[in-house]
Amino acid sequence: MTGISFTQESQLARPTGLLAWLHLDLPLLTGLMLLSGVGLVILYSAGDQEWALIQRQLVRLGIAFGVMIILAQLHITHLRRWSPWLYIAGVLMLVAVIFFGQTGKGAQRWLDLGFFRFQPSEMMKLALPMMIAWYLAEKRLPPKRRRLLAAAIMTLIPVLLIAKQPDLGTALLVASAGVFILFLAGIGRQLISIFAVSMAALGPVIWFFMHEYQKRRVLTFLNPENDPLGAGYHIIQSKIAIGSGGLTGKGWLNGTQSHLEFLPERHTDFVFAVISEEFGLIGVAALLALYFFIILRGLYIATQAQDTFSRLLGGALTLVFFVYLFVNIGMVSGVLPVVGVPLPLISYGGTSLVTILAGFGILMSIHTHRKLLPT
């Protein structure tokens, strides 16, 4: 009787059994599991059929789903109470990264806590929207200008600290989380226009503060053929992989661009090009449909939330997930500059996997801990 449609269940007919007991949302869980499964199949091809790679990814998926299940058990009121403290701890750790951080891939992102390495910017992807949602939910919506300004400053502090590392991709995701909360909180159309205009005006200013490699990425994005063997190589090869896939693709394990090593970063950030090459437009459309289903389910959960904090947080987390998807595909298909954003739940790598599934854990908690309201 429980389908996986996102509108099917009424508030009176809540699912019972193991899933209900574990506070898991079946449609969301199905979508996420399906996506992870697809991800493993693609990684097997993109990683040159290396079993060790699949095994490592399986372990990470296990940990990430574990984190999701744990978070789903917590009642949303606990999360709300912890929001400011998580945020403050996050900012402090970001500052610590600047002084004591470890360098990897040319950027200082890691904090060594002795027993394990930790990436505070990753935690900020959750802590920031929680903080802003907590702050704005304190008073009536829509928020007053003074509170909006405060919320903007709260967003800017961690974003600037992350951009300084430099980690443009994460900074972008964290900033978008803050912006989505403000948007969902119902700020006026006038303010939205002012925001859009000031972002455009900020462009040159941001350019001025950018690192050399970041500037080069933007220039390369604007004209990849200028430097076909250097910086433009990624985009050119990725477009060739996608375009040569055609409608039906070259078939699983048969992508020449990926298997003959023309496509760089093929099992991490550029994995979408492998999918496009091997499964064609049909495969891509099916994959986007799966993502679309997950996003719509997330947004539906937000509409069903019983308090402002849950509604704002649920909506923003879902939209951040969407930003992952959009930025990654946009960059791989050459409509956005190259920023290091993985394809959620498919790209090889553990850190973002845990954060993303933690976000879905919160969403499930929001949905499954609702009080039964008398009609």
Added chain:
Amino acid sequence: MGRIIVAAIIVTLTLLLLLTRMLYLQVLNHEHFTTLSLDNRVKLEPRPPTRGLIYDSHGTILAQNLPAYSLDITPEKTPDIEATIQALSEIMPINEDDRKRFKRLRQQRRRFDSIPIRVRLSDEEVARFAVNQHRFPGVVVQAKLLRDYPLQEQTAHVLGYVGRINKQELQKIDASNYSGTTHIGKNGVERTYENQLHGSVGLQQVEVNAKGRVLRVLENQPPQPGENLHLFLDMDLQATAMEALKDYNGAVAAIDTRTGGVLALVSKPGYDPNLFVEGISSKAYKTLRDSLDKPLFNRAIRGQYPPGSTVKPFIGLAGLEKGVVSFNQQTYCPGFYQLPGHEHKYRDWKKTGHGQMAMEDAIIQSCDVYYYELARTLGIDRLHDFLTTFGFGSRSGIDLTGERSGLLPSREWKRKARREPWYPGETLITGIGQGYFLTTPLQLASATATLANRGQRIRPRMVESIDLPDGTREATRMESTQLSQVDPEHWEQVIQAMQQVVEGLRGTARRIRSDHYSIAGKTGTAQVFTVKQDEEYDEATVEKRKRDHALFIAFAPVEEPKIAVAVIVENGGHGGSVAAPIARKVMDRYLLREARP
């Protein structure tokens, strides 16, 4: 609630936008990107054909392909080329010429082509590089086939040689057929028969990865090897002629009168063509080029010499044919000749004179005065027209490049070339093969063969047959024309006189008389240095390079001719004593070889 719906709409639209982008890339531009993808992974590798071999008439190999090692650098894969060459020079000698060749070739080739920095590596050098290979990215030892001429200078002027393709040649050849080929025929038979010898390129379609490593062969179209050539050239005769010339510079051309096939074509001195295959060192080249003996000059087809008295039988025949003289008509030779009303004395080589002379004696003893008179009565126009039919003054059309035409002077030629009228005195000296008259040794041999054949003129050729790809052997075509208007009796009269040159008691070439077969011949002497009026010519005191050239033409056997020979010995002195014995040795070798035990 309202804002979430707005967000959902934005998400939907954005995803549709991405899908549109994918549609654009994967469907609308699918073909374009498929091409790029194929370009990425599929590379066409040319497989050069093996060059055809060249054999002499007995199957002796004259040109072959031997495996050799070269050390090649691929500029694209080599980080610092200068430093690499410097480091390589510590392992094996790399001299200035190697560097120059590398530099020159690098300008002509593409960045991903490999270019030799050293050629003809010894086994030891190959081993020494192999040990150090890890230090030199982009440098490899390559085994390839190099053209080799085992008989070296004996065949140099005939075969020519192959060398690296240069810029001008690159524009003329079919670039795709030569895509894997580095060498091309530069002159001689190697050049004339370049198309047959080269063959057609094969193609190998391979799949490569991003680093350019070949992963597998997708398609293989093997090259079609070049065709083998079989020459008329007889290395026995060629070697005999070279040896007979001793230390003299000169040329020998021997033609099979029945086919026009060139049996021997010697130009001395020669050179070692193998030096040119991988690029000759500039020092060695300079030595060859600047030598006074001109070893690079192919005298047999490019050397232009006055024919001297060897032209007399042809002029005698002209006189008989044009009816200005009969065979037995007598002319008195006082030792000199004067044109009516002129003071100038045209000398005979015999100062005391020959006395009463008919045509036969005039050929046997080579009386100049008889021919002064005959030339005068014929006139330059008739002389020119008749000699033209024997091929004087024009290229024989042999299948070799660079042949010169010689010069058969005429009124018209002089007006055009010199802007002067023709003087009667010039007709006289043309009549004894001097003055403006120039012939090449091959031309003389060809004219002699025409005489031997009683008017059948055959175009001389080097190549007898070609091995076709289907395994059959195709003979080259014989081209001949018949000088039909000549009276058969006149042929026999002139030939009879030429036979007496060798066999008569007073013949100028009587010393080469053979007991085994009959020979018809004519001696000649070409002045290199003009003797002034009333001046004595003393052979002993004239320095060697100013001495006369000795000439001799002959064919044998007289009754059923098989071979015609022309010999020119530069600064050899008298034709009868120096040139004739060389011709005799060549004819002996050819005609008596089978008879010997």
